Amino acid sequence: MGWILSNWVERRAAREQNLKNAVDVWKKAQAAVAEACESLKEHYSDVASIRRTKQNGHVVTITITRRPTSEMQTQETLAPRVVAMKFEPDKCEITVTVDDGTEQEFPIEADSDHAFLSLNGRELLLDEFSRFVLEEIFFSRPESALPRRALRIVR
Numbered sequence: 001m002g003w004i005l006s007n008w009v010e011r012r013a014a015r016e017q018n019l020k021n022a023v024d025v026w027k028k029a030q031a032a033v034a035e036a037c038e039s040l041k042e043h044y045s046d047v048a049s050i051r052r053t054k055q056n057g058h059v060v061t062i063t064i065t066r067r068p069t070s071e072m073q074t075q076e077t078l079a080p081r082v083v084a085m086k087f088e089p090d091k092c093e094i095t096v097t098v099d100d101g102t103e104q105e106f107p108i109e110a111d112s113d114h115a116f117l118s119l120n121g122r123e124l125l126l127d128e129f130s131r132f133v134l135e136e137i138f139f140s141r142p143e144s145a146l147p148r149r150a151l152r153i154v155r
Contacts, residue, residue, distance in 0.1 A: 014113075015110045015111055016110075018110035018114055019108070019110040019115055021110075021114075022108040022115055023087070023089065025116060026058075026094060029085070029130075030060055030085070032127060032130040033052070033060070033062070033129075033130045033134065034052060036130040036131070036133075036134055037050050037052045037062065040134065040138060046067060047066065047067060047138070048065055048066045048067055048138060049065045050062060050063070050065075050138065051063045058086060058089075059084060059086045060085045061083065061084045062083040062084075062085075063080050063082050064080060064081045064082075081098070082098075082099055083096065083133060083134070085133065091105075092108045092109075093105050093106060093108055094108065094117065096133055098137060106118065106119060106129065117129050119132075
């Protein structure tokens with residue numbers, strides 16, 4: 001907003017108005033993840049391939065396929081991993097699901113200045129969000145004898 005709001009009513013009204021811009025936060029979150037995907041392709045193509053697919057206006061999937069590092073790896077250990085990001089405007093949040101299993105919710109909140117993603121009651125920078133979505137699943141080493149690791153949910 002740029003100017004100082006003088007009382008709680010004006011701050012509340014500004015917060016509510018900014019929360020109506022949740023779709024803008026979704027667009028910015030998609031852009032941050034897309035940028036991270038491009039950087040992963042550029043710097044870590046020897047580790048895995050990564051493909052981002054926009055399903056519709058509310059769902060984006062990211063498929064990560066690890067490159068074989070030895071003859072010992074099986075098809076199971078090289079199976080693609082899938083991350084789905086879903087914008088839920090009714091709940092005002094983004095849900096991230098890993099391999100159709102573990103989910104983590106990122107609420108979209110607002111203050112009198114802007115709308116933003118939140119984690120544990122604090123503002124989550126978009127770069128941090130993209131790291132939460134991609135880092136562990138991209139860099140974790142698949143182990144055929146161990147269950148797949150899920151996103152660490154911190155609450």
